[in-house]
Amino acid sequence: MYAIKEAVIAKEHSHIPVDTTIFYMDMRTHGKDFEKYYDSAKNQHGVNFIRSRIYEVTEAVDGSGDAVIRYSTEDGQIGVEQFDLVVLSVGIEPGDSSKELAKLLHLKVNKFGFAELETLTGVNTSRDGVFAAGAFSGPRDIPETVIQASAAAGAASALLSEERGTLVSEKQYPPELQVAGDVIRTGVFICHCGVNIGSVVDVPAVVEYAKTLPTVVYATEKIYACSQDAQASIKALISEQKLNRVVVSSCSPRTHEPLFQETLREAGLNAHLFDMANIRDQCSWVHMNEPEQATEKAKDLTKLAIIRASMQQPVQPIFMAMNHAALVIGGGVAGMTSALSLADQGYEVHLVEKDKTLGGIAKRFSTGFRGEDVKAFVADLIESVSKHSNIKLHVGVGIKEVGGFLGSFTTTLDNGEQIAHGVALLTIGGQEYKPTEYLYGQDDRAMTQIEMDEALVNHDSKLENAQNYVFIQCVGSRNEENPYCSRTCCTKSVKLALKVKTKNPGANVFILYRDMRTYGYFEEDYELARRIGIIFVRYSENDKPVLTKEGDTLVVTVRDHVLDRPLEIETDILCLAAAIKAPEDGKKLSKWFKIPLNAEGFFLEAHMKLRPVDFSTNGVFMAGIAHSPKNMEEVVAQAKAAAGRAGVALSKEMVESAGLNAFVDKRKCTACGTCESICSAKAVSVDLVNRLAVVNDALCKGCGACASSCRCGAISLRGCTNEQIVQMLNSL
Amino acid sequence: MIMGECQVDVNQPDINVFKPKIAAFLCNWCSYAGADLAGVGRIQYPASIRTIRVPCSGRINPLYILKAMANGADGVLVSGCHPGDCHYISGNYVARRKFALIQSLLKHVGLEDDRVSFSWVSAAEGGRFAEVVKGVTERVTALGPNKGVFKVDDGGATDE
Numbered sequence: 076m077y078a079i080k081e082a083v084i085a086k087e088h089s090h091i092p093v094d095t096t097i098f099y100m101d102m103r104t105h106g107k108d109f110e111k112y113y114d115s116a117k118n119q120h121g122v123n124f125i126r127s128r129i130y131e132v133t134e135a136v137d138g139s140g141d142a143v144i145r146y147s148t149e150d151g152q153i154g155v156e157q158f159d160l161v162v163l164s165v166g167i168e169p170g171d172s173s174k175e176l177a178k179l180l181h182l183k184v185n186k187f188g189f190a191e192l193e194t195l196t197g198v199n200t201s202r203d204g205v206f207a208a209g210a211f212s213g214p215r216d217i218p219e220t221v222i223q224a225s226a227a228a229g230a231a232s233a234l235l236s237e238e239r240g241t242l243v244s245e246k247q248y249p250p251e252l253q254v255a256g257d258v259i260r261t262g263v264f265i266c267h268c269g270v271n272i273g274s275v276v277d278v279p280a281v282v283e284y285a286k287t288l289p290t291v292v293y294a295t296e297k298i299y300a301c302s303q304d305a306q307a308s309i310k311a312l313i314s315e316q317k318l319n320r321v322v323v324s325s326c327s328p329r330t331h332e333p334l335f336q337e338t339l340r341e342a343g344l345n346a347h348l349f350d351m352a353n354i355r356d357q358c359s360w361v362h363m364n365e366p367e368q369a370t371e372k373a374k375d376l377t378k379l380a381i382i383r384a385s386m387q388q389p390v391q392p393i394f395m396a397m398n399h400a401a402l403v404i405g406g407g408v409a410g411m412t413s414a415l416s417l418a419d420q421g422y423e424v425h426l427v428e429k430d431k432t433l434g435g436i437a438k439r440f441s442t443g444f445r446g447e448d449v450k451a452f453v454a455d456l457i458e459s460v461s462k463h464s465n466i467k468l469h470v471g472v473g474i475k476e477v478g479g480f481l482g483s484f485t486t487t488l489d490n491g492e493q494i495a496h497g498v499a500l501l502t503i504g505g506q507e508y509k510p511t512e513y514l515y516g517q518d519d520r521a522m523t524q525i526e527m528d529e530a531l532v533n534h535d536s537k538l539e540n541a542q543n544y545v546f547i548q549c550v551g552s553r554n555e556e557n558p559y560c561s562r563t564c565c566t567k568s569v570k571l572a573l574k575v576k577t578k579n580p581g582a583n584v585f586i587l588y589r590d591m592r593t594y595g596y597f598e599e600d601y602e603l604a605r606r607i608g609i610i611f612v613r614y615s616e617n618d619k620p621v622l623t624k625e626g627d628t629l630v631v632t633v634r635d636h637v638l639d640r641p642l643e644i645e646t647d648i649l650c651l652a653a654a655i656k657a658p659e660d661g662k663k664l665s666k667w668f669k670i671p672l673n674a675e676g677f678f679l680e681a682h683m684k685l686r687p688v689d690f691s692t693n694g695v696f697m698a699g700i701a702h703s704p705k706n707m708e709e710v711v712a713q714a715k716a717a718a719g720r721a722g723v724a725l726s727k728e729m730v731e732s733a734g735l736n737a738f739v740d741k742r743k744c745t746a747c748g749t750c751e752s753i754c755s756a757k758a759v760s761v762d763l764v765n766r767l768a769v770v771n772d773a774l775c776k777g778c779g780a781c782a783s784s785c786r787c788g789a790i791s792l793r794g795c796t797n798e799q800i801v802q803m804l805n806s807l
Numbered sequence: 808m809i810m811g812e813c814q815v816d817v818n819q820p821d822i823n824v825f826k827p828k829i830a831a832f833l834c835n836w837c838s839y840a841g842a843d844l845a846g847v848g849r850i851q852y853p854a855s856i857r858t859i860r861v862p863c864s865g866r867i868n869p870l871y872i873l874k875a876m877a878n879g880a881d882g883v884l885v886s887g888c889h890p891g892d893c894h895y896i897s898g899n900y901v902a903r904r905k906f907a908l909i910q911s912l913l914k915h916v917g918l919e920d921d922r923v924s925f926s927w928v929s930a931a932e933g934g935r936f937a938e939v940v941k942g943v944t945e946r947v948t949a950l951g952p953n954k955g956v957f958k959v960d961d962g963g964a965t966d967e
Contacts, residue, residue, distance in 0.1 A: 087849065115848070327843045327846075328860065329835070329839065329840060329843060353843070353858070355846065356842070356843040356845075356846030356847060357842050357843065357845075357846055357858060358854070360846040360847070360849055361845055361846050361849070361850060361851055361852055361854075361937070362851065362852075362853075362854040363849070363851060364851065365854055368826065368854035369854055371854070372854045372856075372857065375828075375857045376857065376858065379857065379858075379859060665892070666891060666892070669836075669892075669893075669894050669896070671837070671840075671892070671929060671930045671931060672931070673931045674931055674932075679930060679931050691836065691840070691930070692894070735862070753901060755895055755896040755897045755898065756895070756896075776895050777862050778862050778863040778865055778866065778894075778895035778898045779861065779862055779863055779865060779866030779898075780863065780865035780866070780895070780897075780898050780901045782866060782868070783865060783866050783867055783868040783869075783901070783905065784868075784901070784905075792862070792866065794862075795861055795862060795866060797868070800859065800861075800871055801871070801874055803859055804830060804859075804871060804874045804875045804878055804880070805874070805878055807828060807830055807857055807875065807878055807879065807880050
């Protein structure tokens with residue numbers, strides 16, 4: 076992924092056309108949405124991919140200083156290419172200080188020097204109370220790292236639950252400046268975001284333009300407005316220039332508004348005397364070839380933000396009740412792990428499972444990827460959740476209705492029971508793709524990986540007597556219908572193949588794959604598999620293996636990538652690596668909790684890298700396969716992470732809402748009731764005695780439907796008033 | 808300088824090509840997020856829209872659309888969550904109803920249909936957002952600059 080990203084960004088940032096080629100053996104883009112990025116690099120960005128082995132890299136003899144790469148493709152052809160720059164994708168090894176730390180703490184390390192994690196804990200080192208997150212325990216990408224970090228924090232929180240809050244001191248802010256009636260003094264900060272904005276938008280020109288606008292008394296540029304020093308500078312300038320409104324033109328308010336609002340608070344200004352113009356995600360990044368137009372747009376967007384900010388009045392937060400119970404939906408490994416973690420943190424947990432037993436898909440597994448006894452693990456989990464005094468189980472019952480929001484959800488179950496809770500964790504798992512290809516369902520020798528696993532454990536006669544096995548990877552994955560990788564299947568097939576081959580060394584075992592994605596430490600299993608004689612044949616997407624039946628014999632025909640000839644393999648067992656698909660209940664939960672799904676039906680997180688278990692909707696979290704396919708250890712880590720994040724919400728005494736609610740101008744209201752009838756939150760009602768609409772601040776969600784329907788313009792919305800919108804439109 | 812030689816820059820941008828300015832109201836939870844996603848995916852689209860972020864598409868008073876046109880915007884785009892997915896449950900239905908009502912008013916004041924557009928874009932639909940903007944820009948460009956609202960060709964008499 077790193078290589079693909081660098082190739083794509085190099086092309087994007089360069090002023091001259093750049094040709095990029097990636098030489099690789101297997102492309103391991105198994106993370107969520109990584110496959111799509113790989114596809115777009117190939118198809119949209121024109122990155123070349125050459126599956127190859129490198130013989131040597133030497134200096135060109137033409138005196139140019141270029142490098143020459145000599146390589147061989149799969150079919151044995153030798154190629155030679157000259158490049159201006161060669162970038163090596165080097166691996167990751169533990170640093171000296173990490174190894175030193177592991178020694179000091181007496182932590183168990185694996186043979187590579189990385190800290191060894193206890194099986195199926197996600198983050199536990201060999202020492203109680205010492206948790207590891209990120210690359211300390213092995214190569215890890217950003218989403219995985221963030222997940223482990225949240226999981227570790229949650230695990231620590233569980234251990235320290237008795238002491239929670241005892242050492243906490245509340246952050247002190249300077250007293251808030253009273254700005255009512257003051258002359259508006261707006262400060263504008265235009266961000267370069269390195270080259271992300273600066274290479275397309277003429278930032279200095281936008282700064283100069285901002286200086287000409289009404290209320291602006293100060294405007295400047297920043298390389299990275301969100302950096303520590305820029306923040307410090309903004310705070311200093313607020314007091315120096317006596318600014319009472321701030322505008323930042325940079326990236327998306329959806330990610331960075333809270334950061335800048337915090338800066339304002341620290342400078343003594345109300346957090347809402349602020350607006351942001353998105354001149355990156357919605358400007359420089361999408362108008363890369365039109366710098367003049369992007370600059371004009373950036374100027375206009377900045378102007379709109381200045382108008383909105385300058386008209387902003389201070390808004391005070393509203394505090395509402397926080398119910399400190401959690402609802403976990405889905406009683407599989409993810410759900411039970413989250414429930415236990417939250418229960419250990421001291422919170423009341425309701426665990427709902429629609430099936431009549433807990434355990435989810437894990438009930439069908441026996442041995443984990445690190446040799447774990449999964450049956451015992453699952454049984455342990457079930458016993459723990461059943462015994463824990465903080466956990467209330469609701470097994471064999473589904474959900475009928477959900478209402479409310481962070482701090483005050485009410486969920487009604489099928490049996491009529493109502494659960495009041497403050498947060499919700501959605502851990503509903505996924506489903507196995509039922510192949511329509513390869514005679515699955517018609518011939519019982521064609522089976523999925525889970526089925527083969529069960530058959531092996533049950534000593535099924537089909538497998539006891541089998542001599543020839545063929546595994547086909549990517550069945551239902553990485554195609555147009557499901558353009559993603561199911562992540563676990565390459566490792567699973569290798570594990571199954573190793574099992575049958577070691578039991579019966581004389582067996583003929585073939586794995587037909589597109590890319591071998593035995594990532595991280597699973598590479599060792601892949602290496603062992605090759606060494607003991609399991610045959611790996613690579614097939615391409617448009618030349619898939621074909622299954623025919625000759626009499627009663629199953630024959631798989633596949634083009635061998637080395638011989639470049641078709642191979643006909645008579646097989647006794649055909650194991651299909653069936654895709655992992657999104658859960659069917661995703662849509663229902665999406666409507667009930669107002670959370671989005673991605674194009675494939677998996678839950679869409681607030682931020683792919685930095686918030687992998689949060690939804691944008693406050694108070695709702697996710698974990699497990701419902702987020703994306705992953706193996707059991709990864710599920711456990713994510714479940715603990717969700718519990719960690721939910722724990723943060725639950726640890727607050729009250730729910731703080733920004734207070735961007737509707738408000739009524741008494742003088743204009745005619746008490747017609749239009750707002751009351753249109754409000755979906757039942758937050759506004761007409762007081763017939765005083766002939767005035769009254770807003771219930773605790774219920775108001777801040778949608779503005781009332782404000783757009785009011786015939787008199789009497790009801791408006793803080794942060795998005797009628798006047799602000801009209802002024803912004805006037806300025807266009 | 809050599810006399811007689813003159814370099815003509817054949818790549819001179821055609822400054823006479825009409826570039827519309829379109830006011831775009833995007834709901835924070837879906838459409839604005841979808842637009843951000845288009846940015847993350849570097850999906851390119853015309854630089855014609857000027858975005859105003861609103862909490863919900865239901866926040867849009869139809870009079871804002873008239874205001875935008877009266878101020879010289881060449882087009883307006885209102886984009887919200889897909890039916891059933893509104894973060895505030897029904898705000899997008901409110902928007903759709905208002906939009907349907909204003910369509911006839913806009914026609915009455917002589918505004919071309921294609922100037923004002925309404926769309927559903929979800930937070931996961933970065934590509935679709937780009938397509939929506941491209942489509943809206945094309946349609947508005949074809950109509951030419953905003954000729955002004957309230958110009959009724961029938962001599963001023965009302966239809967009623």
